[in-house]
Amino acid sequence: xxxxxxxxxxxxxxxxxxxxxxxxxxxxxxxxxxxxxxxxxxxxxxxxxxxxxxxxxxxxxxxxxxxxxxxxxxxxxxxxxxxxxxxxxxxxxxxxxxxxxxxxxxxxxxxxxxxxxxxxxxxxxxxxxxxxxxxxxxxxxxxxxxxxxxxxxxxxxxxxxxxxxxxxxxxxxxxxxxxxxxxxxxxxxxxxxxxxxxxxxxxxxxxxxxxxxxxxxxxxxxxxxxxxxxxxxxxxxxxxxxxxxxxxxxxxxxxxxxxxxxxxxxxxxxxxxxxxxxxxxxxxxxxxxxxxxxxxxxxxxxxxxxxxxxxxxxxxxxxxxxxxxxxxxxxxxxx
Ligand code: FA5
Numbered sequence: 001x002x003x004x005x006x007x008x009x010x011x012x013x014x015x016x017x018x019x020x021x022x023x024x025x026x027x028x029x030x031x032x033x034x035x036x037x038x039x040x041x042x043x044x045x046x047x048x049x050x051x052x053x054x055x056x057x058x059x060x061x062x063x064x065x066x067x068x069x070x071x072x073x074x075x076x077x078x079x080x081x082x083x084x085x086x087x088x089x090x091x092x093x094x095x096x097x098x099x100x101x102x103x104x105x106x107x108x109x110x111x112x113x114x115x116x117x118x119x120x121x122x123x124x125x126x127x128x129x130x131x132x133x134x135x136x137x138x139x140x141x142x143x144x145x146x147x148x149x150x151x152x153x154x155x156x157x158x159x160x161x162x163x164x165x166x167x168x169x170x171x172x173x174x175x176x177x178x179x180x181x182x183x184x185x186x187x188x189x190x191x192x193x194x195x196x197x198x199x200x201x202x203x204x205x206x207x208x209x210x211x212x213x214x215x216x217x218x219x220x221x222x223x224x225x226x227x228x229x230x231x232x233x234x235x236x237x238x239x240x241x242x243x244x245x246x247x248x249x250x251x252x253x254x255x256x257x258x259x260x261x262x263x264x265x266x267x268x269x270x271x272x273x274x275x276x277x278x279x280x281x282x283x284x285x286x287x288x289x290x291x292x293x294x295x296x297x298x299x300x301x302x303x304x305x306x307x308x309x310x311x312x313x314x315x316x317x318x319x320x321x322x323x324x325x326x327x328x329x330x331x332x333x334x335x
Contacts, residue, residue: 001042001049001057008038009064016071022079029072039065105335106205106324109232109312110187113207116231120224122183122209127173129189130157131164139172140248141287148247153193163191166305167208168248171284174210175292180299181213187308198268198320199276205308212284212294212301218251221281221302225255228306232315238264240275249282249303260314269319276314279306 012032019025032038039061049057103111114124133144142148152165170186178184187207194200211220222241229237237257244254257278259270266272281304286296309321316335318324323331 001045001053002060004042005057005060005064008032008042009067012068013071016075019075020079022076025072025075025079029076032068033065033072039068102335104324104332105312105316105318106309108335109315110205110207110308112232113228113306113308114185114187116228117185117209120183120227122185122211125170125174125184125186126188127167127170127186129164129191131162131169133160133162135169135173136162136164136166139288139291140168141285141291142247146247148245155191155193165192166190167206168303168305170208171210171248171288171303172292175212175289175294179292180289180294180301182301183211183213185209196322198322199271199310199313201309201321201325203325204310204321205312207306207308209304209306210284210301211303212289212299214299216283216300216302218283218302221283221304224302225279225281225304229257232311237314239278244280244282246280246282248285248288249280250285252280252282255279255281255304257311257314261317261319267319269313269321276310277307278310278314279304281305 012028015028016025019028030037034040043061046054046057046061118124136154137146137149138144154165155163157163167186167188167190170184174182174184174186185207186209187205189203190206191203192200194202196202209224211224225239229239237260239258240256241253242256244252246252255278256275258264259267259274259276261267261269262274264270264274266274270276281302284301284303289296289299289301309324312318312324313321
């Protein structure tokens with residue numbers, strides 16, 4: 001009898017080892033400890049044990065029952081707590097590191113720039129990606145049939161709206177809404193119907209800046225640009241300013257950055273020139289101010305259109321723009 005009781009206990013211990021499911025555990029508990037369970041059946045035989053041995057066997061039976069009850073209660077508790085048994089818990093095992101995502105490099109750089117501009121009193125605005133021909137072109141002093149429209153390969157929609165070709169679409173919208181003085185930046189996606197290569201994508205990010213106030217001049221523009229670049233790169237970078245034509249600024253400039261992918265030696269990103277076109281800019285054309293309802297005799301301003309995706313490429317030395325939106329985790333995990 002004693003041997004049978006001990007066997008029952010060790011068999012039960014063996015059976016509960018792998019159990020993670022509360023229903024299976026309940027069934028097993030019933031099998032061993034239920035009214036008609038294995039222990040109860042075994043104890044019916046106690047009447048056949050010699051009278052003098054009964055107290056000893058009775059005590060062993062009580063201990064087996066107590067131990068079985070303890071094992072089942074403990075397992076029930078741990079399964080109910082986290083759905084898993086903690087009988088095998090090994091505190092010396094290394095922890096499980098869960099993989100969590102992180103910000104896209106584009107988002108990270110955008111956040112840095114937004115912070116830097118907020119400190120200079122600029123407000124961050126969002127705007128429509130699907131835009132009317134008026135705000136994308138006409139309001140910016142680019143009338144219908146003006147050749148400047150051809151410089152931005154456009155996705156035209158059937159209703160004569162466009163996928164905005166630049167974030168400059170917000171210039172007149174913002175002036176109409178907030179008037180002067182105004183300080184704002186408008187980060188967001190722009191779309192061009194052009195063939196892609198190492199430095200051109202059909203969908204990319206720009207970050208527009210617009211400041212309108214009294215007596216604004218090129219000196220203000222250059223100071224803000226320098227502050228922006230030192231925030232992003234945290235180091236000296238070489239830039240050059242050259243004349244550039246955009247109908248909505250006068251005078252207009254192109255700010256190029258010495259290619260950081262090849263250190264100016266020439267590569268596909270800079271088209272072997274050593275320089276990357278980064279940020280066209282200039283003083284806001286009086287017509288644009290007037291279109292926004294701002295008196296151009298009283299106010300002047302500057303605007304710039306930073307190629308945010310290109311800036312990210314320079315910062316992280318990315319040699320193909322298409323990698324950024326490829327969704328390739330092998331690429332993204334590097335940041
Ligand atoms: C413009 O889009 C003007 N709206 C910029 C501007 C704003 C001028 C305010 C003056 C005042 P542009 O087409 O050059 O200009 O584009 C600006 C920047 O966007 C480029 O210097 C480049 O960095 C980036 N860019 C342009 N096309 C692409 C493209 N297909 N892929 C990636 N980046 C691009």
